[in-house]
Amino acid sequence: MERMQQVVGRARAAFNSGRCRSLEFRIQQLKALKRMVQEKEEEIVAAIKADLHKSGPSAYSHEILYVMQDLILTIDKLPSWAAPRPVKRDLLTMRDEAYVSPEPLGVVLIMGPWNYPFLLVMHPLIGAIAAGNAVVMKPSEIAENTARVVADLLPQYLDPELYPVVTGGVPETTELLKQRFDHILYTGNSTVGKIVMAAAAKHLTPVTLELGGKSPCYIDKDCDLATACRRITWGKYLNCGQTCIAPDYILCDPSIQSKVVENIKATLQVSVEFLVQWELEARSQISSFHIPPLNFPTFFELTLHGGARPSCQPEEVNTMACWLRVPHAVLLSYTVWPLLGLCNILFVFFFCQLIERVISETSSGGVTANDVVMHFFLSTLPFGGVGNSGMGAYHGKHSFDTFSHHRACLIKDLKMEFMNKLRYPPGSQKKVDWAKFLLLKPFNKRQTGLVILALLGIVAAVVMKVSFG
Amino acid sequence: NPYAGLVSHLRAAWLSGKTRPLEYRVAQLEALGRFLDEKKQDILEATALDMGKPSFEAYFTEILLCKNELNTTLNNLSHWMKDECVDKNLVTQLDSAFIRKDPYGVVLIIAPWNYPIHLFLVPLIGAIAAGNCVIIKPSETTKNTERLIAEMLSCYLDNDCFAVVTAGVQETTRLLENKFDYIFYTGTSRSPSVGRIIMTAAAKHLTPVTLELGGKNPCYVSDTCDVQNTARRVAWGRFFNAGQTCIAPDYVLCSLEMQEKLMPALREAITEFFGSNPRESPDFGRIVGDKQFRRIRALLCSGRVAIGGQTDEKERYIAPTVLADVLPSDPAMQEEIFGPVLPIVVVANMDEAIDFINARPRPLAIYAFSCDSKVVNQVLERTSSGGFCGNDTLMHVTLTSLPFGGIGNSGLGKYHGKFTFDTFTHHRGCLHRSMGREALNALRYPPYSQQKLGLLTTTFEVKRRGMCTLL
Numbered sequence: 001m002e003r004m005q006q007v008v009g010r011a012r013a014a015f016n017s018g019r020c021r022s023l024e025f026r027i028q029q030l031k032a033l034k035r036m037v038q039e040k041e042e043e044i045v046a047a048i049k050a051d052l053h054k055s056g057p058s059a060y061s062h063e064i065l066y067v068m069q070d071l072i073l074t075i076d077k078l079p080s081w082a083a084p085r086p087v088k089r090d091l092l093t094m095r096d097e098a099y100v101s102p103e104p105l106g107v108v109l110i111m112g113p114w115n116y117p118f119l120l121v122m123h124p125l126i127g128a129i130a131a132g133n134a135v136v137m138k139p140s141e142i143a144e145n146t147a148r149v150v151a152d153l154l155p156q157y158l159d160p161e162l163y164p165v166v167t168g169g170v171p172e173t174t175e176l177l178k179q180r181f182d183h184i185l186y187t188g189n190s191t192v193g194k195i196v197m198a199a200a201a202k203h204l205t206p207v208t209l210e211l212g213g214k215s216p217c218y219i220d221k222d223c224d225l226a227t228a229c230r231r232i233t234w235g236k237y238l239n240c241g242q243t244c245i246a247p248d249y250i251l252c253d254p255s256i257q258s259k260v261v262e263n264i265k266a267t268l269q270v271s272v273e274f275l276v277q278w279e280l281e282a283r284s285q286i287s288s289f290h291i292p293p294l295n296f297p298t299f300f301e302l303t304l305h306g307g308a309r310p311s312c313q314p315e316e317v318n319t320m321a322c323w324l325r326v327p328h329a330v331l332l333s334y335t336v337w338p339l340l341g342l343c344n345i346l347f348v349f350f351f352c353q354l355i356e357r358v359i360s361e362t363s364s365g366g367v368t369a370n371d372v373v374m375h376f377f378l379s380t381l382p383f384g385g386v387g388n389s390g391m392g393a394y395h396g397k398h399s400f401d402t403f404s405h406h407r408a409c410l411i412k413d414l415k416m417e418f419m420n421k422l423r424y425p426p427g428s429q430k431k432v433d434w435a436k437f438l439l440l441k442p443f444n445k446r447q448t449g450l451v452i453l454a455l456l457g458i459v460a461a462v463v464m465k466v467s468f469g
Numbered sequence: 470n471p472y473a474g475l476v477s478h479l480r481a482a483w484l485s486g487k488t489r490p491l492e493y494r495v496a497q498l499e500a501l502g503r504f505l506d507e508k509k510q511d512i513l514e515a516t517a518l519d520m521g522k523p524s525f526e527a528y529f530t531e532i533l534l535c536k537n538e539l540n541t542t543l544n545n546l547s548h549w550m551k552d553e554c555v556d557k558n559l560v561t562q563l564d565s566a567f568i569r570k571d572p573y574g575v576v577l578i579i580a581p582w583n584y585p586i587h588l589f590l591v592p593l594i595g596a597i598a599a600g601n602c603v604i605i606k607p608s609e610t611t612k613n614t615e616r617l618i619a620e621m622l623s624c625y626l627d628n629d630c631f632a633v634v635t636a637g638v639q640e641t642t643r644l645l646e647n648k649f650d651y652i653f654y655t656g657t658s659r660s661p662s663v664g665r666i667i668m669t670a671a672a673k674h675l676t677p678v679t680l681e682l683g684g685k686n687p688c689y690v691s692d693t694c695d696v697q698n699t700a701r702r703v704a705w706g707r708f709f710n711a712g713q714t715c716i717a718p719d720y721v722l723c724s725l726e727m728q729e730k731l732m733p734a735l736r737e738a739i740t741e742f743f744g745s746n747p748r749e750s751p752d753f754g755r756i757v758g759d760k761q762f763r764r765i766r767a768l769l770c771s772g773r774v775a776i777g778g779q780t781d782e783k784e785r786y787i788a789p790t791v792l793a794d795v796l797p798s799d800p801a802m803q804e805e806i807f808g809p810v811l812p813i814v815v816v817a818n819m820d821e822a823i824d825f826i827n828a829r830p831r832p833l834a835i836y837a838f839s840c841d842s843k844v845v846n847q848v849l850e851r852t853s854s855g856g857f858c859g860n861d862t863l864m865h866v867t868l869t870s871l872p873f874g875g876i877g878n879s880g881l882g883k884y885h886g887k888f889t890f891d892t893f894t895h896h897r898g899c900l901h902r903s904m905g906r907e908a909l910n911a912l913r914y915p916p917y918s919q920q921k922l923g924l925l926t927t928t929f930e931v932k933r934r935g936m937c938t939l940l
């Protein structure tokens with residue numbers, strides 16, 4: 001297990017050498033990553049297909065498309081994201097330089113899940129590289145083909161010391177977590193999330209945990225059911241239900257329940273043969289460990305007809321098609337609070353006119369109204385959970401900010417010492433009064449007020465020089 | 470668990486939605502302002518009793534800086550609370566996309582003893598502003614201030630939503646067994662184990678944390694600088710609150726020549742501030758407790774005592790002290806000093822100083838003094854720390870627009886000004902789509918095809934600026 005220590009040690013030495021700090025280097029690495037995705041698209045798609053039985057267009061649109069989008073955005077925006085950000089100054093610091101400087105954290109660990117095995121390691125990697133860090137990647141061993149492809153391809157395009165890929169199962173991951181990192185981003189379930197955070201606590205390492213939850217979907221009875229159900233069906237069965245932000249269950253008025261079922265059936269029927277075959281094959285890939293115990297009431301069951309394979313039992317088909325019984329590794333155990341109370345859930349979806357009320361009276365990682373899943377694709381929205389569904393957020397600039405240290409910088413003049421006399425001992429009431437005047441901002445200050453204050457500040461400085469100088 | 474009842478009481482209050490409206494938050498914040506105004510004298514007296522805090526310092530840090538934060542928050546709260554609209558892509562062009570600022574819920578603030586009012590009040594301001602319910606755990610070391618907070622705060626704040634818990638180590642451990650939605654801890658790095666204990670307890674409930682710890686903050690003084698001004702600013706930063714400041718310059722790095730020049734300048738600054746006998750100055754503080762006093766006194770056998778060095782155990786007085794020729798192996802260089810003792814470590818040049826700094830855990834602050842701005846920038850760029858101040862000490866934390874926080878062993882997270890509000894806020898990504906325009910969605914529905922994929926790529930893709938985006 002010294003291998004882990006060596007890998008991380010090498011990454012840290014490479015980081016300390018300073019070569020990943022320059023913008024040119026970071027952009028060069030990101031462009032290399034982009035070339036990798038373009039040139040090796042077939043290999044990557046084949047690996048995803050082998051792991052999850054996804055078709056070409058599925059694998060591309062679910063995983064590769066979004067990685068490309070994020071790479072292009074990051075390469076374009078990096079110079080502006082990485083630039084020092086000047087801040088508002090007060091009277092005491094008016095002549096000084098004050099800004100926030102985004103800096104790399106150091107060596108970052110990214111642990112990916114198996115449900116979108118390529119997307120969910122690449123996406124954080126982009127932000128981590130952009131922020132100037134060294135990155136240790138640990139793709140999920142369950143999606144073993146994708147893990148192998150990532151481990152093979154990355155060293156061919158990126159600096160292998162700065163961005164090593166570690167493969168392995170639980171023992172290797174446990175050993176990896178004993179090392180010191182400067183940030184850990186974990187995507188997976190909350191049980192392991194707690195283990196990751198406890199390991200991080202030993203080194204005071206900040207974490208971003210992208211966990212899961214039972215994402216509820218509320219359908220108001222006065223909405224266009226056909227459209228709502230079509231969108232829900234798409235989001236639910238995307239990737240065979242193995243999506244952390246898939247609508248997990250529906251909440252609706254009893255009067256529309258049967259219509260909802262009808263609509264979902266109708267949507268599924270459009271490609272039911274395709275779906276059943278897909279689900280059955282995919283299911284066989286997943287180990288039994290991941291199928292959750294069924295300890296919650298089912299709202300309704302959905303029976304599929306047609307397209308079942310001769311080898312599977314009728315109960316299996318029904319089980320597969322039951323709304324709440326699609327195998328979902330992320331759902332091991334959650335605390336689910338009543339919807340109109342507050343829920344620690346990853347996402348809330350709803351189809352209704354009472355949107356503002358649902359948003360204000362619930363709590364969740366994110367929200368999509370009148371659709372499902374789509375907020376994931378808008379990189380300007382922070383993507384992350386709250387409570388049991390996780391902490392921290394990323395996507396787009398939020399990734400860059402997550403993997404950066406925002407260092408406060410104040411550069412003062414060594415001259416103008418008389419300004420400082422105010423704060424030096426011995427103390428006096430006069431000094432206290434001046435301090436109050438200079439520091440306390442008046443309520444509802446406006447632009448013109450600031451100019452007047454600035455002028456007064458200069459006058460005050462001159463007067464102080466005369467009286468204390 | 471003795472605190473389970475209190476926590477669930479606060480959680481029920483939060484679930485009722487009481488803390489959400491702007492008016493409620495403003496009312497509570499204004500009440501905090503009244504607390505500072507009406508109890509100013511009690512605060513000054515309590516801090517004087519607890520650690521001999523000079524009243525000017527107490528007024529500056531415990532009252533003035535807190536009011537500054539309060540006013541910044543009150544001035545801007547309605548703006549901070551608003552939904553933040555975000556840029557959209559082609560697919561979401563006609564939708565509404567925004568970040569909603571949600572409170573976390575029930576948060577815990579644990580404060581230390583060195584600035585006992587400031588270091589619970591400033592986080593509290595942000596927590597209230599963000600709409601949370603709060604449990605405050607002030608330090609048990611500063612008994613008078615602890616009692617003041619426990620007895621008087623409840624007269625100003627809504628007791629359904631805000632509570633003060635007085636607790637020692639054992640009780641705090643029990644308190645941490647409860648589930649909170651955020652934990653904010655300020656403590657010193659001399660016991661980084663406490664930060665780890667807090668984060669480990671938080672991990673059991675997946676509770677996000679901010680840890681404001683500390684470190685040995687290096688202060689590099691280059692050969693080209695205004696010696697008198699530098700000495701004054703460094704001495705002020707070091708001896709403020711008798712050295713018990715997490716961002717105080719912990720040690721000086723400079724050349725042998727500069728050490729010779731600094732010594733008389735430091736002596737002069739100390740005399741200017743505290744007179745010829747600092748023990749009699751009302752402007753110089755005392756060490757908070759006997760244990761801390763003995764710990765700092767033991768560090769005095771490092772290098773040689775060039776200025777000060779006198780101590781009085783009864784008063785817990787340690788004179789403003791400067792140690793010269795200190796070696797990296799000396800006791801004073803093994804831990805955060807947190808006292809009025811300034812070691813000077815001699816280095817050959819700036820590069821050696823930077824290497825010295827980088828070989829050690831990343832501190833909360835780094836200071837660099839030079840008339841040459843290139844030198845200051847070099848130190849800034851080639852090191853890493855929570856914050857940085859060039860040509861002065863401590864001042865970067867008085868600017869509420871700068872984030873205040875550590876990195877690595879010196880902490881995680883940041884606050885002050887809007888950053889406090891953001892710390893206690895969950896930024897929730899929201900996308901509000903239309904039920905119409907369903908034809909546009911057909912691209913993403915199965916059955917999939919290469920043609921659909923092509924069109925989808927075009928609508929989703931972000932193109933490099935300057936490239937043609939026509940279909």
